[in-house]
Amino acid sequence: MIKLIIKKLKEKNGRKIYELSNELHIVDIEEFQKIINQLETNNTVVTTENDEIFLLENNIKTGSIKINDKGFGFVRDNNDSENDYFVPANFLKGSITSDEVVYRVETEDDGRSKAVILAIAKRTKKFLVGEIMPSWDGKYLDFHPTENGFKNYRIVMVNKNNFKLEKDQLIKVKIIDIREKKMFTKIVEIIGNSNKAVDRILSIAYEFDVPTEFKKETLKQADDVAKPIDYNNEEVKRRNKIIVDKLLVTIDGEDSKDLDDAIYVEKIENGNYKLYVAIADVSFYVEPRTSLDNEALYRGNSVYLANKVIPMLPKSLSNGVCSLNPNEDKLCLVCEMEFDSSGKIINKTVYESIMNSKARLTYKEVNEFFQNKISTRDEAIQNMLSTARELHNLIEKERDVRGSIDFDIKEAKVILDNDSNVIDIVARSTGISEKLIENFMVSANESVAQIIFEKSLPFVYRDHGKPKDENLIEWYGMLTSFGINPKLNDESKLDPRNIRHTLKEISNQIKDKDECELINITLLRFMEKAEYSIENIGHFGLASPCYTHFTSPIRRYSDLMVHRYLKQYLVNKDLHHLALERNENFIERACNIINETEKKGVNTEREVTKVCMAEYMTKFIGKEYDGIISAVLKFGIFVQLPNCVEGLIHITELGTDFHYDEKMQTMVSKQNKIYRLGQKVRIQVKNADVKKRIIDFTFAKNG
Known part of the structure; x- marks a missing residue:
């Protein structure tokens, strides 16, 4: 059957699926659809929104398109992100920015390549956000999208709900149809005033397709599972290593409500240190293939904006039953690690448990304690924090030796008043406590990744590839304009230990802290982006051979997946080949999704900060x-x-x-x-x- 399908598509590509089934005299349509789905999974064919089917061969490809305001576009190959093709305005075939398209590559007479769009495989953008402005003659009110790439369309608005439209309103419209440079839309929401940053925050989330509301079914499921611990539950009863008696504490920002990690450090008889990193057991409450799970996957992560959090999970979970609030028993997964006197991990284990946070500490108060030995907390907590700092110092030295890169970049913090006006922008301060928690979380992430990697089981890794050799050499060359010469040959320049050495040289030679930070940041432009993958290639920036994300399952879907596989492999011992094959397929699909949602989240947060900065500076x-x-x-x-x-x-x-x-x-x-x-x-x-x-x-x- 597969050979017949491919033969027919070679004869005439891009035919309707029902036409193809008729030609092949298909009786079992359901079985036929399964074959088509399998061919699509194998990247042999692609189906479109109009139920056409294309054979992907030779110069027929799929990609994502971005359209310029001048009318032309560029399509990026799905299988080769380094490759994109110019698309002339008359070959767009009604596609819009972010559409997944089927295209054909053609060669011009001058030898240059161009793309011709054949069909829209998937329209990912369902809505547009924009502002209401008077038309050029002042007679009408027009819709102007806030995003680039839509100025060449005449946008027709249908106002079925009879919204009262006014100049400078921000509105959200649903895309109904696109025909011959006309985009037909329906107004679905009045967001607010286009001159106010607080109203633009929501519009930016819409712009990047970050979902701001949960489905009713998802909210109901969250409420149904957000119950106190049932100690008679079999999955709860099997937790035989309970740590409620340990002096675990959470250390977070003052405004944090989703507390998903707690720590406890003790010095043991042999002089080594034992670190407990307890993480909220979100996987107990969010079961696979439920509405709650599906929505978490397609959100991918929580997004933190100036005046609100767009959570990955409903608040009854994220701020409630999953959050490690003080003096409450909570289900958790624990990564228990033993460190020797050089800061190296010599023993590690992961297990299910129940914990009880003894205090909800903030970075500010812990920094105050470390700096001035001032604290209102009892002596036991103060002693534990002092021990934690000792371990932190050892880990810092160990990371220094192996070449872990520390950028120490300051970030902007937006201050709003009670009416959500931007009243200040300040540089977010960080101290020892922030770095301590980061070091402890990195240690847990490395330990978990190593445990599963050694078992050769399908898993989610956080990869950070080695920079291209020429990029690093170019960065070193750029440093000479600042009078910095670390005196390394081209081969040693590619070693992360020498990159860390160079950053120290910059710090020693450039006495101005702000200038030093900006020069350090230039390195980021020459490095690869970190991504989630089923393949482990290590984490270059951390100089870690094996890394994952385990410590934030309330706000990252990657971590929720990691928890599930830890339970499956280490607790349930479910290593059947069919289960492992399912895991492998799901991890590959999920990683593609969460890599994209991570980019969306970062871009949304960046644009929100920019709009808040703009509002603040209008006063100056x-x-x-x-x-x-x-x-x-x-x-x-x-x-x-x-x-x-x-x-x-x-x-x-x-x-x-x-x-x-x-x-x-x-x-x-x-x-x-x-x-x-x-x-x-x-x-x-x-x-x-x-x-x-x-x-x-x-x-x-x-x-």
Whole structure:
């Protein structure tokens, strides 16, 4: 049957599925659909939204399209992310940005390749967010999408619910149909005022397709399972290593409500240290293939915005029964580790348990204790924290030796008043407690990954690939413009230990902390992105041969999967080949989903911070500040203020005297005046646009 299907598609590709079944005289339609599904899983064919079927061979491919506001597009190959093809405006076939498309690669007379869109495989974007603005003649109200790539469509709005439309409203519309440069939409929601950052926060979440509401079925399931611990439950009764008597504490930010990790450290008789990392057992409450589980998968992770959290799980779980709130018995998974005097893990084990947090500590109070020995907590907790710090110091030294890279990047924190107006932007401060928790969580993640990797079982790994050799060599070359020369040959430059050594050299030679941080950050541009995968390639940045995410199952689906496989492999001993095959198939599919949702979450959080910064800076137009150059690009110079607010000095502000030196990434004048990364400058705030999420600076006249 498969050979017949392929033969027919070679004769005529892109035919309707029902036509193909008729030609092949198919009687069992259900069995036929299974074969088609299998061929699609194997990447042999693809089916489209119009029930067409295409054979993927030679120059017929699938990819994701991005359309420019000028009307043309670029399609990125699904099987080769490095490859994208230009799509002329007249070959888009009604596709819009983010569509999964079927396309054919053609070669032009001049030898260049282009793509022709044949069909839309999947329309991922169902809604658009935009603002209401008067038409050019002032007679009508038009819809203007906030995203790029839609300006070439005439957008027709259907207002079935009779919303009262006004200028500067932010609205959400559902895409109904696209025909001949016309997009037909239905208004589904009035979001708020386009000039207010707080209203734009929700619109940005919509823009990146981050779901903001749970389905009713999901909420009901969450409420149904969010019950106190039933100690007669068989899965609860089998927990024979209970740690409720241990002095476990949580250490989080002051505003945190989803507390999914607790720690306890003790020094044992042989002089070694024992670390307990207890993590909320979310997998007990969220069963596979339920509405609760499906929605968690397609959310992928919680998204933390300026004034709200868009959680992966409903609050009855995330802030309630799963959260390790103080003085409450909680189901957990524990990674118990023994460290020797050099900070190396010499024993590790993972097991189900029940815990009880003895205190809900904050980073701020623990930092105060470490710095000034001031605490209102009882002596036992203070002693435990002191022991934890001793272990943290040993782990730091061990990580230093093996070459784990520490960027220590400051982040912006948005401060809102009770009416959700942006009243301040500050640099988020971090101290020893934040680094201590990070080190303990990394140790647990490494231990869990190593335990399963040694058993050669299907698992979820957090991979961070080695940077391309030429990228690292280019980074080292760029450092010479700062007078930094670590004196390494090209081969040693590729060793993570020497990268850490170089970062220390930067810290030693560049005394200004802000300038040093910005130079360190440049390394990120030359490194690969971390991703989830079934294949373990190690984590380059952490200099770890084996790494996963185990410690945050309330807010990351990857960690929830890890918990399930730990139970299956270590507790239930379910190692049947069919179960392992199912795991393998699911992990590969899930990793594709959660890698994408992670990108969405990061982009959403970044854009929300930008819009809040823009609103905040509208109060300071014309004011002057000292800043530091954070990036030099072809189109201008980015300057960062001490509170992390960043603005652009456009190249037109510099006059015709300056040109961009791409190799050195500097802006140079004919008189040899140079603007480079890390340089202190004085700027004046020229403009701040909430709608465009941009801040414009110019150099202060007396700067």
